[in-house]
Amino acid sequence: MKPATAVVHTGVRKEPRTGAVSVPIYQSATFQHPALGESTGYDYARTLNPTRQALEDGLALLEGGARGLAFASGLAAAHCALQLFQPGDHLIVTEDLYGGTYRLFDQVLNLEHSYVDTTDLAAVRAAVRPNTRGIFTETVTNPMLKVADVAALAAIAREADALLIVDNTFLTPYLQRPLEQGADIVLHSASKYLAGHNDVVAGILVAKDAAIGDRLAFFQNAVGAILGPQDSWLVIRGIKTLALRMEQHQKGAARVAAWLRTHPLVEQVCHPGKGGMLSFSVVDPALVPLILRRVRLCLFAESLGGVETLITYPATQTHADIPVAIRERLGITDKLLRVSVGIEDPEDIIDDLEQALEGGAPQ
Amino acid sequence: MKLGTKLLHTGYEVDPATGAANIPIYQVSMFDQPGLDQPGEYDYARSGNPTRKAVEGVLAALEGGAAAFAFSSGMAAVSTVLMLLNAGDHVVVTDDCYGGTYRVLTRVFRRFGITATFVDTSDPAAVAAAVRPETRLLLVESISNPFLRRTDIGAMAAIARRQGCLLAVDNTFLSPYLSRPLAEGADLVIHSATKYLGGHSDLIAGAVAVKDPALAKEVYFLQNAVGAVLGPQDCFLLMRGIKTLKVRLDRQAATAAQLADWLRSRPEVREVFYPGIGAVLSFRLAAAAMAGPFVDQLELPLVGVSLGAVETILAVPARHSHASVPADERIRRGITDDLVRLSVGLEEPSDLMTDLDQALAFAFAFAAGAGAGRMPR
Numbered sequence: 001m002k003p004a005t006a007v008v009h010t011g012v013r014k015e016p017r018t019g020a021v022s023v024p025i026y027q028s029a030t031f032q033h034p035a036l037g038e039s040t041g042y043d044y045a046r047t048l049n050p051t052r053q054a055l056e057d058g059l060a061l062l063e064g065g066a067r068g069l070a071f072a073s074g075l076a077a078a079h080c081a082l083q084l085f086q087p088g089d090h091l092i093v094t095e096d097l098y099g100g101t102y103r104l105f106d107q108v109l110n111l112e113h114s115y116v117d118t119t120d121l122a123a124v125r126a127a128v129r130p131n132t133r134g135i136f137t138e139t140v141t142n143p144m145l146k147v148a149d150v151a152a153l154a155a156i157a158r159e160a161d162a163l164l165i166v167d168n169t170f171l172t173p174y175l176q177r178p179l180e181q182g183a184d185i186v187l188h189s190a191s192k193y194l195a196g197h198n199d200v201v202a203g204i205l206v207a208k209d210a211a212i213g214d215r216l217a218f219f220q221n222a223v224g225a226i227l228g229p230q231d232s233w234l235v236i237r238g239i240k241t242l243a244l245r246m247e248q249h250q251k252g253a254a255r256v257a258a259w260l261r262t263h264p265l266v267e268q269v270c271h272p273g274k275g276g277m278l279s280f281s282v283v284d285p286a287l288v289p290l291i292l293r294r295v296r297l298c299l300f301a302e303s304l305g306g307v308e309t310l311i312t313y314p315a316t317q318t319h320a321d322i323p324v325a326i327r328e329r330l331g332i333t334d335k336l337l338r339v340s341v342g343i344e345d346p347e348d349i350i351d352d353l354e355q356a357l358e359g360g361a362p363q
Numbered sequence: 364m365k366l367g368t369k370l371l372h373t374g375y376e377v378d379p380a381t382g383a384a385n386i387p388i389y390q391v392s393m394f395d396q397p398g399l400d401q402p403g404e405y406d407y408a409r410s411g412n413p414t415r416k417a418v419e420g421v422l423a424a425l426e427g428g429a430a431a432f433a434f435s436s437g438m439a440a441v442s443t444v445l446m447l448l449n450a451g452d453h454v455v456v457t458d459d460c461y462g463g464t465y466r467v468l469t470r471v472f473r474r475f476g477i478t479a480t481f482v483d484t485s486d487p488a489a490v491a492a493a494v495r496p497e498t499r500l501l502l503v504e505s506i507s508n509p510f511l512r513r514t515d516i517g518a519m520a521a522i523a524r525r526q527g528c529l530l531a532v533d534n535t536f537l538s539p540y541l542s543r544p545l546a547e548g549a550d551l552v553i554h555s556a557t558k559y560l561g562g563h564s565d566l567i568a569g570a571v572a573v574k575d576p577a578l579a580k581e582v583y584f585l586q587n588a589v590g591a592v593l594g595p596q597d598c599f600l601l602m603r604g605i606k607t608l609k610v611r612l613d614r615q616a617a618t619a620a621q622l623a624d625w626l627r628s629r630p631e632v633r634e635v636f637y638p639g640i641g642a643v644l645s646f647r648l649a650a651a652a653m654a655g656p657f658v659d660q661l662e663l664p665l666v667g668v669s670l671g672a673v674e675t676i677l678a679v680p681a682r683h684s685h686a687s688v689p690a691d692e693r694i695r696r697g698i699t700d701d702l703v704r705l706s707v708g709l710e711e712p713s714d715l716m717t718d719l720d721q722a723l724a725f726a727f728a729f730a731a732g733a734g735a736g737r738m739p740r
Contacts, residue, residue: 029557029564030669036658036679044668045567046436072435073409073590086474087450103588110450110475191392199390201408201592222467224438225591226567234390289399302406303393313399317406
């Protein structure tokens with residue numbers, strides 16, 4: 001089945017009793033047992049809820065994994081994946097990383113870790129230690145949008161007997177399926193492209209291997225950071241238009257990136273040629289507040305992946321938890337803006353950015 | 364203001380923008396910002412959502428805390444409190460605690476260097492004896508599960524103060540209507556809000572209320588950093604459930620007391636556990652062989668894993684709430700198949716008694732027959 005077909009059929013045919021095409025929202029905490037020692041397969045909704053399960057099974061199918069799991073947020077999903085490790089284990093982590101994940105590693109979890117440019121395979125190889133048990137990377141990184149070679153990282157991970165975890169939030173299974181390239185676990189902030197409408201906070205894990213999937217399900221149930229039924233249903237609903245949206249996001253991002261490259265007040269444009277994200281730096285930091293105040297169509301907000309175009313200032317928003325020295329080295333400067341290109345007509349997005357940049361910074 | 368009134372009037376119920384009598388469901392992930400130097404009150408919904416903020420305000424007001432936080436499940440709330448600890452820290456925990464709490468301590472947090480001692484917290488001397496220099500938390504259930512033993516929160520607070528450690532009380536079984544542990548000296552109150560607070564078997568949720576603003580900041584940091592937040596629809600339903608907490612619990616507790624007395628008079632029942640407060644009771648059947656037929660014969664109670672709902676829910680803890688506790692540990696604690704837990708709902712007491720009466724009689728006869736059949740010749 002082609003991805004554009006698979007996404008439409010997510011959560012379909014899950015309700016044989018009535019034939020309802022859309023899975024019901026099971027707003028139920030508990031499930032009646034037919035008799036002592038018997039179960040319908042559903043006992044308590046933290047452990048398993050049919051609506052959440054439809055989403056989890058759908059994602060497993062889209063990512064090509066054995067088991068999908070849905071969480072209260074992308075960070076709750078990341079936290080669950082990192083429960084697979086214990087003190088004494090070492091992880092190699094992409095240095096160009098979402099600030100929230102960075103905060104988990106640096107301020108919450110007690111795991112040894114090194115930040116490495118995962119697009120530099122020699123650097124990754126050099127960072128492997130005897131106790132390296134995991135490699136954590138984003139496949140277009142955030143916010144510099146560098147592309148990591150998942151297959152090559154998978155080979156390094158295999159050799160080190162480590163798990164490869166790939167955050168696929170920026171590309172989605174429509175544009176990239178890391179499990180097919182050798183990753184063990186795929187992570188999503190489903191708040192972004194999967195749900196796609198800026199209306200849900202949710203996270204997803206998909207494990208390639210059933211045994212790892214079961215271990216993750218143990219932690220999902222034991223720690224309890226699950227996704228509720230209403231939000232599960234909204235993510236399913238979002239996924240049905242994933243293919244259409246990603247095509248339009250990608251087209252729009254390519255067009256806006258090409259235009260930005262011609263603008264005299266723009267110093268540098270990062271766009272990896274796929275997906276709907278781009279970042280750019282302006283010639284003068286004084287332009288940043290001006291642009292953020294002047295934009296009319298683009299929303300100035302901290303997220304991405306929704307149908308509306310969003311503009312973000314990583315230095316103080318998404319990446320505020322990363323120390324200044326590291327930010328500067330990565331290029332997350334006070335001149336950098338990140339744009340999540342929406343599905344509006346690209347010419348309207350360009351017009352909005354053009355009027356926001358017009359006249360340059362006040363002298 | 365009495366708590367029954369406060370349930371409806373904490374000031375968080377009305378939408379400030381429109382005056383709507385109920386807070387809107389903010390089904391949104393992020394918030395448009397006015398400008399770089401004028402950050403809005405909300406930026407990203409994991410960090411703050413107005414619907415969640417309203418129910419958190421209500422929970423803080425009811426428990427008398429500086430702040431409260433809503434989580435995706437009761438276990439997410441428990442886990443977040445445990446994340447306040449560091450490797451090497453030790454916890455003293457109620458021995459007949461909820462099976463999920465036992466599981467997360469022994470199989471998740473132990474791996475990160477946090478150790479736990481399980482003691483009967485209804486015995487303050489046993490708690491004091493279990494405290495070690497590295498004890499950083501007492502985690503007690505105000506009414507334990509499934510034997511419904513009451514823990515003296517004031518005595519626990521005194522031990523915690525002496526030790527200089529935190530006291531967290533799981534107040535799920537009593538709710539702030541019947542017990543307010545923060546007023547008795549606890550630092551944190553935990554709820555599976557799935558139970559009495561939500562009250563309708565329709566949502567999974569957890570809550571943590573914190574007395575001290577500095578500690579509340581630490582809990583907020585973890586709620587945001589780990590991200591086990593409650594979604595807006597479930598926040599709304601939780602707020603809706605809380606409004607009827609008093610009328611539900613008054614009625615449920617009255618029926619529970621009546622049923623406890625009635626069960627004590629029954630020959631098919633060996634022992635009844637009811638602490639005289641709340642609406643959950645447990646009882647031991649005269650024979651373990653009665654459990655299956657008794658459960659099958661009942662018509663009214665839902666059989667399943669939960670409690671605190673409008674419907675009466677029956678559970679066999681050994682098979683349900685405590686199935687995650689290893690078998691030998693369960694048997695040591697007396698959690699065997701003959702033990703039944705009843706979370707009393709809003710049905711008419713006479714209907715519940717009629718149903719229990721016929722099921723007890725049937726199961727007793729069945730077990731007697733089965734027992735005779737196995738008699739050696």
